[in-house]
Amino acid sequence: MVVPGSFHALTNSAVRVKIVDVGANPIDGDPPYATLLQGGNADIVGFEPNAEALAELNEKKGPSEIYLPHAVGDGRRHTLYLCAGSGMSSLLKPNPEVLKLFHGFPVWGHVVKTEEIDTVRLDDVPEAVGFDMLKIDIQGGELMVFQNATKRLSEALIVHTEVEFLPLYTDQPLFGDVEAFLRSQGFLFHRFFPTVSRIIQPMMVGDDIFAGMSQVVWGDAIFVRDITKLSLLSPPQLLAMAALLHDCYRSYDLVLHVLVEYDRQTGDEIAPTYMTNLTAPPGGPPAPKEQGNQIPYGNWRTG
Template identity: 30%
Template sequence: MERNPQLTCHLRGCRGSPRGFRRAEPMRSEGKTLRWHIHDLAVRWGWEIRRWPHPATYEAALAAVLRARDVNCVIDVGANRGQFGLLIRRLGYRGRIVSVEPGSEALAVLRALSAADGDWIAVHMALGADPGKATLGVASSDDLSSLRPLAPLAKSYFPEAAQSVRTEDVTVSTLDSRFDEFVSGLAAPRVFLKIDTQGYDLEVLKGARGVLPTVQVVQVEVSFFPLYEDVPPWYAAISWCEAHGFGLYGLFPVLRDPGGQLVEADAILVRVAAQDVRRGSRVETGGGSGVQAHESNIRPSPC
């Protein structure tokens, strides 16, 4: 499920520009700064003003790891309408983006976005463990479309958005077989592999075994209460990545149920030495910066 970019702004819950308030010289008023008065007024109205992206947020972690790993190619599998590509551009990433999307309507929007960008490629296909054909179930909200059937839980959470409207026959390839095409022209590819395929992430990883040494960062979506049928347990993709040389950088909530339980989260993993992860020692992320192997100790630098 793609994140809503409207929620990533200074004023929590606002729909304004993510640029928000700029740092300014403090103006004094009876011993207190103007900034303090504005903040106090906002709190009284139930708002919070903060620098974007806040150091503890998903956006800040994403920006930090893109910089630290010197990523020059982002492969976005399950790109939908390009939300992730727009986000990383807004965070300052200027390298190549390869967006892979099987849905025809979402692809049309994605292609329009990528056409206006000098280094953004939209590819019409699905990726999985093996090449072949598959059926894409298209939901009324196409960011819920999947190669797996929707589970009853999804329909209870999203009674309108999760309605199945049609199916599409799609071509399935593997990242191993398409990787050279995706990174063509890059002398030394340093890849961020982002996967958001609504229950199919582990299959995509299995089809990428041969190219993983070039991948510096992996992002997968994990479901604690599966919204699709026949999906592996939430820890399966994380365990698979750890077995292939990655360590957990952080877990970032995407969806909670009305009672507050975590339903889905994005997991970011970075390539690390296995012994460092197991000891919980400081793990180098490149560029002279590091993060702790445990999520609670992650302190990415703000943009």
């Protein structure tokens, strides 16, 4: 199936990608790679230790999806802190001094019980070999996973990870720690997708405990293979990177930059085809938004 506006539709290049999703519980709606999966252009390896969430994933999965019951970490046994708000359960202990700053969090972060669980290293899981993209959201344990997945990360093109700017958990690595490590592995920070703020107590706006204001608390951060060194990537890697950036994040300028390098290596002309189809209504996808500003449709061109 060719999805309108997809990378496949715009370039007629049937590139297939492999995506590992650590913490695949679909509590936040469709994943960013949904278009690639819908078009039959992605293979998914998901990890979800929550039995109910795993059952739901397996019930709805397609032929190109597999889901494993492992908790991913450093290969050791850990204490799992199960919280009143299931989305806050973590291998890290909730930090009450930070949680009490925000409405709702002291309740959601209350530890109901603990369990001892075994973890696996991503480097040791055969099903994870050769992935193009890693998506991960495991409530503060992301850096532990990265530190024990250096072999797999050396093959990867994109990392989509939740990051925090305040330690919601005790001794939790923050955005700066994650960025520094991934940079050491050859990745560059690309963009947030998005960030989330919360109102600091005691202020409240419209009786909405989920409302945000000034304090950014967490977000999803997108890291890409160093775009100043694209010549180190092979043509298949460049196509996979372009497809992921287009379908998942609408990073059209970076997609074009990657395709220019692809054409340089192969002698092909996918970059001008992509640009032409991207800007030709009605086939082109909607223009990206950044900070609430719309880039006028039809104002894209090569310089």
